[in-house]
Amino acid sequence: MKAGPDISIVGALIGDPARANMLTALAGGVAMTATELATEAGVTQQTASSHLAKLLDGGLLALRKQGRHRYFQLANEQTAAMIEGIMGLAHHAGHRRTQPGPKEPALREARVCYDHLAGERGVALFDSLIRRNALSAAADGLALTPAGEQFMCDFGVDVEAARKSRRPLCLACLDWSSRRNHLAGALGAALLQTIQDKGWARREKGTRIVRFSPPGARAFDKLVGERI
Amino acid sequence: MKAGPDISIVGALIGDPARANMLTALAGGVAMTATELATEAGVTQQTASSHLAKLLDGGLLALRKQGRHRYFQLANEQTAAMIEGIMGLAHHAGHRRTQPGPKEPALREARVCYDHLAGERGVALFDSLIRRNALSAAADGLALTPAGEQFMCDFGVDVEAARKSRRPLCLACLDWSSRRNHLAGALGAALLQTIQDKGWARREKGTRIVRFSPPGARAFDKLVGERI
DNA sequence: ACGATGCTTCGACGTTAATCGAAGCGTCGG
DNA sequence: CCGACGCTTCGATTAACGTCGAAGCATCGT
Missing domain, CATH: 1.10.10.10 (Winged helix-like DNA-binding domain superfamily/Winged helix DNA-binding domain)
Known part of the structure; x- marks a missing residue:
């Protein structure tokens, strides 16, 4: 026992x-x-x-x-992270609920996880933030660097407001589709909000899909693609 | 649906x-x-x-x-991480299997998670590595810095051997008792092995408990306590 | 105040699945 | 080759729980 x-x-x-x-x-x-x-x-x-x-x-x-x-x-967010974790196992073990239809590719590309961006675009964004040294490892997982603060400010994210929330600012969440990290926490939520405010993407009603507009996708790709 | x-x-x-x-x-x-x-x-x-x-x-x-x-x-390690995640939820929700006995404090202090160190000591070690800038955030979670490589070498960890393994070198795993991160991956496993080789601690037979000897605990505390 | 809406509780039915006894199959030791 | 051991399969029993119809309770709109 x-x-x-x-x-x-x-x-x-x-x-x-x-x-x-x-x-x-x-x-x-x-x-x-x-x-x-x-x-x-x-x-x-x-x-x-x-x-x-x-x-x-x-x-x-x-x-x-x-x-x-x-x-x-x-x-709480921990519950959401655990569900994503189980999804990763289930996906890997081949337990699908629905045969691969038109919805799943969209889910893999970009979806909302609790309140932040997940899927391939979420992972790409996370990678980009790492390359810029906008994020660094901290005791409780991740921390926003001064360079990152500047980037967020330029992008239009209200970091101070996010910091005021009681939630942790930066968290890494494991993606079930890519099996890579994406950004969770108050900052992740604020980033997704800003992306929507800019009109780059919007949530598809009734699903977890985040649908990028063609110009929004171009702008997003340019943002995460350019090396510093 | x-x-x-x-x-x-x-x-x-x-x-x-x-x-x-x-x-x-x-x-x-x-x-x-x-x-x-x-x-x-x-x-x-x-x-x-x-x-x-x-x-x-x-x-x-x-x-x-x-x-x-x-x-x-x-x-795989992902499965272990998911189980630890569910333990975190269950623990938080107050679903214990056993009334708090003499075993649980020991489990909270130091235990093995898959093959690396978890519990309060695992978290303390992780924090210490962050403070030393031995670990930094990378695209897939964590990376070992040059300073970290030096530290591991001084401590007696064979980093090259760990790097040869097919597993990821560094992973962050969420602790169910502390709800903080500890170090998983090949490097986490190698660290625990080294700690045992030094005679600081040994696994208690038949349980997940990692029992530190008094001198081992002192040496460990000194290691994670000293600021760089 | 009245009906409509949102949701919960109660009771009964049906299906699922966990459990163990007994038997069967492979592997090791002599 | 034979018995001991580790483990699986089969079959039957039993308990648990998901499900829905009907009724009950609260809240909102008019």
């Missing part, structure tokens, strides 16, 4: 297909109502309600009441 | 208590026979055999046949 936390409880929560669908849907970071999650998971409302209660009790979800709606979202 | 890998299969695998026990036991990186894992999980051999077949099929375990024994171990 081993000591330590009991992973079977969390595993069993993720193990049910309906709950897994809900978690995957919420991995985009959006908050959804119970009814939305029910249709997302393909079950009735009362079944969904039971599942959501269990996910809440297990600490995987957080609840925000608003009027007669109950908005569910992932409890 | 969401696209992407199906989380629920992996989740269901972890969701069974017997299988979770096996995975937790294997998180130390050691390979165990089917019978050992059966007693570890508290089930009979034939039940264990069924579970192990499922874990193999799910890609979470790797199998090494040796004579009439079948040695099971975690499929």
Whole structure:
């Protein structure tokens, strides 16, 4: 008998297909109502309600009441990172939910993970920041260098506002499609927001896909492509 | 219906208590026979055999046949990192398998994660390497700097041998007890090996605990405590 | 105040899967 | 070659849980 936390409880929560669908849907970071999650998971409302209660009790979800709606979202960024991690294993083991359709390439190219950019473009952006020495390793993972602060300022990211948030500023999150790192944390969220504000890309409604416009993609490629 | 890998299969695998026990036991990186894992999980051999077949099929375990024994171990480091991640969630959510006994403090202080050092000492070592500028952020997470290479050489780690391995040299792995990073990858494994070779610590048989001797603990504290 | 909407609780049904006894198959030691 | 050991497969039992219909409770709009 081993000591330590009991992973079977969390595993069993993720193990049910309906709950897994809900978690995957919420991995985009959006908050959804119970009814939305029910249709997302393909079950009735009362079944969904039971599942959501269990996910809440297990600490995987957080609840925000608003009027007669109950908005569910992932409890924290760590939960999102763990789900991406399991996706990496499942993807590698060949357990796909859907046969490779037109959606998956778009998901691999650019998607939202909790609240930051993931997928190939997310990884490319991360690599670019490393090459610029905008990020350096710190005790808790990553830190923004002065050069990085300058870059963010030039790009239009409000670093100070991001720093004020209670979340860690920079975190590395493992990508399930590329198996490489992309930038999470408050700064990652702010970067994605800026990219959307610039009109380079926008979130596709109801999915995790981040769709780049042709000029936006060109600008993005130029940004991450140019060496310093 | 969401696209992407199906989380629920992996989740269901972890969701069974017997299988979770096996995975937790294997998180130390050691390979165990089917019978050992059966007693570890508290089930009979034939039940264990069924579970192990499922874990193999799910890609979470790797199998090494040796004579009439079948040695099971975690499929790769990514799997170990995911298990540590789930442990972090489970620990935070308060799902303990055992009431806090004498074992858990030792696990929190120093334990082996796959094949490298985790726990408070693992985190302290990681922090120390960052302070020395021995590690810096790279495209795929972490890189060893020239200063770091010198440090490793002084400490007695064969960096070249570690670099020859097919695994990534440096990886950051999230600690479930401290929720901070510690060093994984080939270099992390080599560091733990060197610490054991120096006689500073040794693995406690049958557990994940890494037990430091009093002089070893003093030397370790001095090493990670001194600022550069 | 009334109905409509969003969600939860209760109860019953059905399916899944974990479990173990017994038997079967390969491997090692003598 | 034979028994001991390690492990797997088969079959049957049992327990757990996901599922939905119906009813109940709260909240919003009018």
